[in-house]
Amino acid sequence: MAHIQVPEGVPGIRSLVMFRPESGQYLYDLAQVLLRGESPLSEAERELIATYVSSRNECAFCTNSHAAAARYLFKDKKQVVDVVLNHYQAAPISDKLKALLNIAGKVQINGKEVLPEDIALARQHGATDRDIHDTVLIAATFSMFNRYVDGLASFTPTDPQAYDEMGVRMGEKGYVLPAKP
Numbered sequence: 123m124a125h126i127q128v129p130e131g132v133p134g135i136r137s138l139v140m141f142r143p144e145s146g147q148y149l150y151d152l153a154q155v156l157l158r159g160e161s162p163l164s165e166a167e168r169e170l171i172a173t174y175v176s177s178r179n180e181c182a183f184c185t186n187s188h189a190a191a192a193r194y195l196f197k198d199k200k201q202v203v204d205v206v207l208n209h210y211q212a213a214p215i216s217d218k219l220k221a222l223l224n225i226a227g228k229v230q231i232n233g234k235e236v237l238p239e240d241i242a243l244a245r246q247h248g249a250t251d252r253d254i255h256d257t258v259l260i261a262a263t264f265s266m267f268n269r270y271v272d273g274l275a276s277f278t279p280t281d282p283q284a285y286d287e288m289g290v291r292m293g294e295k296g297y298v299l300p301a302k303p
Contacts, residue, residue: 125275133277133284134183135267149267153297156263161256165293166195167219170206171226171257172264177207178230181268183278188264190289218247222257229261 128137139146157168169192176184189207193200205213210223221244228235236258244254271278279285 123275124277125273128274128276131277133279133288134187135271135276137276138270138274149270150297152263153267156256156260158296162250162252163222163256164195166192167222168256168260169195169292170203170215170219171223171260173203174206174210174223175226175230175261175264176268178227179265179268179272181272183271183276184264184268186279186282186285187288187292190285191292192289194289194293216247218244218249218253221247222249222253225254226257226261229258230265233258233262 124137126141128141132140135146135149139149157172158165161168163171169188173185173188173192176188185207189203192203196202199214202213202215206215206223210220213220221240225236225240225244228237228240241254
């Protein structure tokens with residue numbers, strides 16, 4: 123049960139932005155730019171960063187929904203999502219993405235945890251300023267989103283199929299303000 127009166131049965135952040143659409147629109151716009159806008163990182167990689175940070179923050183709704191979107195976007199390589207969540211260093215992803223996930227994990231703890239050697243390692247593996255910027259902003263934004271969802275105790279489905287449907291919707295449509303029920 124959410125801590126505030128939101129539309130019943132509407133999961134996660136969707137119910138919260140429906141409660142306050144004038145601020146919710148900006149949150150959805152930010153998610154759209156970060157996860158679907160122009161970037162040297164693929165949409166799947168950006169969803170994976172959001173999933174990884176959400177998992178570290180123990181936000182079940184955001185972890186499950188963004189993992190579903192990442193799986194949808196990775197298509198036949200969707201198993202990479204679960205490997206990353208279990209141990210990203212062993213995942214079949216590029217060394218660049220591993221270095222960026224390291225940075226994202228440090229941002230999730232505290233932005234000051236990111237050290238020059240973390241940036242140097244990412245650059246050594248081909249990361250550009252834009253890759254690093256987008257990673258840090260996704261990690262910071264999803265830490266906020268995770269706290270928003272969990273801080274207001276929004277509805278978190280327990281049925282895995284609900285997340286599969288969300289993943290398809292997010293993968294195909296991106297992030298748009300939901301209609302009022």
